[in-house]
Amino acid sequence: MATRIEFHKHGGPEVLKAVEFTPVAPGENEIQVENKAIGINYIDTYIRGGLYPPPTMPSGLGTEAAGVVVKIGSGVKHIKEGDRVVYAQSPLGAYSSIHNVPADKAAILPNAISFEQAAASFLKGLTVYYLLRKTYEIKPDEQFLFHAAAGGVGLIACQWAKALGAKLIGTVGSAQKAQRALQAGAWQVINYREESIAERVKEITNGKKLRVVYDSVGKDTWEASLDCLQRRGLMVSFGNASGAVTGVNLGILNQKGSLYVTRPSLQGYITTRDELTEASNELFSLIASGVIKVDVAEAQKYPLSDAQRAHEVLESRGTQGSSLLIP
Numbered sequence: 001m002a003t004r005i006e007f008h009k010h011g012g013p014e015v016l017k018a019v020e021f022t023p024v025a026p027g028e029n030e031i032q033v034e035n036k037a038i039g040i041n042y043i044d045t046y047i048r049g050g051l052y053p054p055p056t057m058p059s060g061l062g063t064e065a066a067g068v069v070v071k072i073g074s075g076v077k078h079i080k081e082g083d084r085v086v087y088a089q090s091p092l093g094a095y096s097s098i099h100n101v102p103a104d105k106a107a108i109l110p111n112a113i114s115f116e117q118a119a120a121s122f123l124k125g126l127t128v129y130y131l132l133r134k135t136y137e138i139k140p141d142e143q144f145l146f147h148a149a150a151g152g153v154g155l156i157a158c159q160w161a162k163a164l165g166a167k168l169i170g171t172v173g174s175a176q177k178a179q180r181a182l183q184a185g186a187w188q189v190i191n192y193r194e195e196s197i198a199e200r201v202k203e204i205t206n207g208k209k210l211r212v213v214y215d216s217v218g219k220d221t222w223e224a225s226l227d228c229l230q231r232r233g234l235m236v237s238f239g240n241a242s243g244a245v246t247g248v249n250l251g252i253l254n255q256k257g258s259l260y261v262t263r264p265s266l267q268g269y270i271t272t273r274d275e276l277t278e279a280s281n282e283l284f285s286l287i288a289s290g291v292i293k294v295d296v297a298e299a300q301k302y303p304l305s306d307a308q309r310a311h312e313v314l315e316s317r318g319t320q321g322s323s324l325l326i327p
């Protein structure tokens with residue numbers, strides 16, 4: 001028997017329940033992974049809450065974990081039983097002690113990277129990779145805004161920006177988070193609970209403003225983010241932590257300076273196995289060499305059965321960096 005988290009209706013963290021189940025054999029192109037550490041991502045809360053409804057109900061939750069391969073499907077050639085792997089973008093159900101995953105969504109984990117480091121950084125690190133390297137290519141010395149800089153994605157972005165020689169201006173919700181983002185390599189921080197984002201960006205850039213803003217907060221920061229952009233600047237809206245941006249009048253892009261907007265997702269950038277290999281090799285080498293550190297606070301490692309509590313803390317803005325479930 002194995003244990004997994006399910007929900008039978010949308011709602012708050014209380015809808016998450018731990019259930020026992022009997023794992024089925026992996027399909028032809030799947031691997032079966034005994035999860036050792038499971039990544040918690042903000043998107044999991046959108047799925048649980050109904051903003052992104054799952055394909056079927058009741059549903060499992062989670063798309064990312066690291067562990068050991070215990071079985072493989074007959075068509076799987078590049079992964080074998082006993083391999084240490086990490087995966088992201090699996091079908092919902094990674095909040096589980098055992099999960100069947102398409103082999104093309106998994107990468108073999110270098111020995112230098114622990115299961116916990118991998119589960120804390122794979123989906124989030126691949127996201128930072130495509131945002132800073134593909135959606136818009138951040139140049140050395142470039143100043144840019146990145147919201148929620150002390151979050152899971154945010155702390156990796158601070159470190160990656162520093163490695164690129166770029167100047168990340170991070171927004172954060174508390175003085176402690178400001179400290180953490182600066183330690184991780186943010187060039188400047190703005191506490192957006194106390195300061196005006198657009199005014200501070202104007203000051204920091206001597207009135208020049210920015211070519212690109214990365215916004216995962218959504219509804220609460222949408223307009224301020226546009227106000228931080230230069231003429232023909234790019235707004236990268238990649239998340240909805242405060243709620244989705246809706247009802248936009250396109251005329252606002254004209255009024256604020258012929259702006260561009262994109263709404264990217266990981267699956268739009270990293271779809272094929274080649275794309276996953278290229279991105280994960282770059283991420284793994286930054287982690288293995290210590291350029292990107294992914295230390296998860298002990299308080300943010302929860303037993304699998306405590307998924308409810310993990311979601312409560314994440315949604316109350318009480319976390320820094322990544323959080324994990326441990327089966």
Ligand code: NDP
Binds near residue numbers: 041265
């Ligand atoms: P985080 O650890 O960053 O947690 C979310 C953070 O958002 C909070 O800690 C909080 O930081 C900030 N926040 C601001 N306003 C609110 C609010 N009203 N309610 C809750 N949080 C708020 O999560 P992740 O690292 O998992 O994800 C970060 C973002 O990136 C999410 O929006 C996620 O959906 C998005 N994402 C998008 C992907 C894509 O491909 N499009 C892929 C991966 C993630 P603070 O207190 O400092 O404000």
